[in-house]
Amino acid sequence: MLTEDQTCNVHMLTEEEKYNLLKNVIDDYDRKESNLIQILHMAQAIFGFLPAEVQSFIADEMELSVSKINSVLTFYSFFSTKPKGExxxxxxxxxxxxxxxxxxxxxxxxxxxxxxxxxxxxxxxxxxxxxxxxxxxxxxxxxxxxxxxxxxxxxxxxxxxxxxxx
Structure with missing residues (x-):
């Protein structure tokens, strides 16, 4: 799981480090589809939003279709596929x-x-x-x-x- 220090400083990570962190999150949640919402929450915390590249990464890592990931994202209003402002x-x-x-x-x-x-x-x-x-x-x-x-x-x-x- 993410430590408090990691969650507070994700904006300082490189893209590669963010993807490695997300991979660890997916592993921590056992790559189970039943944990997809929690994984998406963590991914959004890491990246700030959920662009197509992140959705594809999650789909590949969890062996799910991108359309499955996107259907969950678009159903819940909390998730954003566009960057948010300060x-x-x-x-x-x-x-x-x-x-x-x-x-x-x-x-x-x-x-x-x-x-x-x-x-x-x-x-x-x-x-x-x-x-x-x-x-x-x-x-x-x-x-x-x-x-x-x-x-x-x-x-x-x-x-x-x-x-x-x-």
Whole structure:
């Protein structure tokens, strides 16, 4: 299994070291298909996302088809086949947030970042997603950045909020 030191420093590993680490994880889980979800979680922790090359590696090591790996990845929303940004920005589009300007906040973010929902900036600094409700209806519209809630957001505050992240 991965040690705490390994999980904290995977970003410092070479690609070869990451694949060796993933091979060890697959071995630790006895290459069993019943452990595929756990292996995918660990692979995503190692690589940050699950690109086609990593899916193929897992399929080869576990003697499974790539389509089997991909069907599990696409079924569970936790897994990502695209790289995520350093900051994940999620705009609430639940009823209260939508009615109070959530769509305008989202549009301003799209303009400022130059990306659409589900995308990541080229520098991998920001990823943009939407949520249905974050439980801040009384202070809508709301959004989160890496889990931190920002309440009563309006489009004019977006530039300042993003500036605080730099």
């Amino acid at each position: 900051y994940t920005i999620s705009v609430c589009l639940g009823t209260a947030c939508y009615v109070r300007g959530g769509k305008e906040v989202l549009n301003r973010l799209k303009d400022e970042l130059g990306i659409d929902v589900g995308e990541t900036t080229d520098d991998r600094k920001y990823s943009l997603t939407v949520m249905r409700c974050i439980g801040s209806c009384g202070l809508a519209p709301a959004m989160t950045i890496n889990g931190k809630v920002y309440k009563q957001v309006n489009p004019n505050r977006i530039k300042r909020i993003l500036g605080m992240l730099k």
